[in-house]
Amino acid sequence: MTYYATGFPPDCRSGVSSHVQPHHHMIKPNSNYAGISRASDESLMEAITDRKQAALDELYSRHGGRLKSMIGNVVHEEGEADDVLQDIMIQIWREASRYSPKAGKPLSWVATLARRRAIDRLRRRQAYGRAKERYADLTPESSSHQGVQTTPEDLSRSDLRTFLDEQLQRLPSFQGEAVKLAFFKGMTHREISAATHTPLGTVKTRLELGLQKLTQALKPLREKI
Numbered sequence: 097m098t099y100y101a102t103g104f105p106p107d108c109r110s111g112v113s114s115h116v117q118p119h120h121h122m123i124k125p126n127s128n129y130a131g132i133s134r135a136s137d138e139s140l141m142e143a144i145t146d147r148k149q150a151a152l153d154e155l156y157s158r159h160g161g162r163l164k165s166m167i168g169n170v171v172h173e174e175g176e177a178d179d180v181l182q183d184i185m186i187q188i189w190r191e192a193s194r195y196s197p198k199a200g201k202p203l204s205w206v207a208t209l210a211r212r213r214a215i216d217r218l219r220r221r222q223a224y225g226r227a228k229e230r231y232a233d234l235t236p237e238s239s240s241h242q243g244v245q246t247t248p249e250d251l252s253r254s255d256l257r258t259f260l261d262e263q264l265q266r267l268p269s270f271q272g273e274a275v276k277l278a279f280f281k282g283m284t285h286r287e288i289s290a291a292t293h294t295p296l297g298t299v300k301t302r303l304e305l306g307l308q309k310l311t312q313a314l315k316p317l318r319e320k321i
Contacts, residue, residue, distance in 0.1 A: 137202040144192040152189055159203055160185075163210050170214035171221070175286070179297055180217050184210050220304055263313045271306035274299055 132150050143151030168177040277283045289296045
């Protein structure tokens with residue numbers, strides 16, 4: 097399988113902006129990049145600034161494993177680590193001109209980007225987990241309650257479920273679908289991605305945005321949840 101570090105196949109890379117002008121004192125494009133595999137990391141960054149896909153592939157080949165290991169130590173989940181690493185490679189492709197040799201070695205610059213993104217991903221996942229626990233008792237239970245006496249607590253939960261359903265209807269359709277599949281169907285991110293033919297990262301973003309809106313809507317009822 098061919099890996100495109102930019103996230104775009106060669107015939108689609110024109111969609112990635114190539115008009116970013118180098119900042120003052122930043123690295124500047126150079127038209128001669130013979131021997132990419134033997135080039136220094138600094139030279140690779142110059143080549144990436146000049147939109148040389150081979151240079152980004154070489155940077156990934158050299159440091160991808162190390163970066164994934166570092167990211168994995170933060171997020172502790174291989175799929176998440178792969179996602180963050182892909183995001184980092186796309187960010188490097190877009191922002192290579194912002195790297196300055198005065199700031200240190202390219203690997204240090206990239207590692208800083210990776211660490212920040214990994215921490216951000218972990219925090220978002222933790223927030224997602226808290227929200228999932230909060231809404232767990234609001235989802236309909238699979239077993240039937242016919243013949244079981246209804247208690248005031250049951251009525252309160254029923255009201256909350258009704259309120260939650262109303263809020264779900266107000267979400268953008270794609271966000272509402274993702275939330276329903278996650279909580280009412282118990283599907284994982286990857287299962288939702290496969291079922292809806294949607295990129296995994298997009299599924300996660302839809303869930304996070306949907307949950308943020310639901311959390312805001314449910315704040316007045318927090319003591320009942």
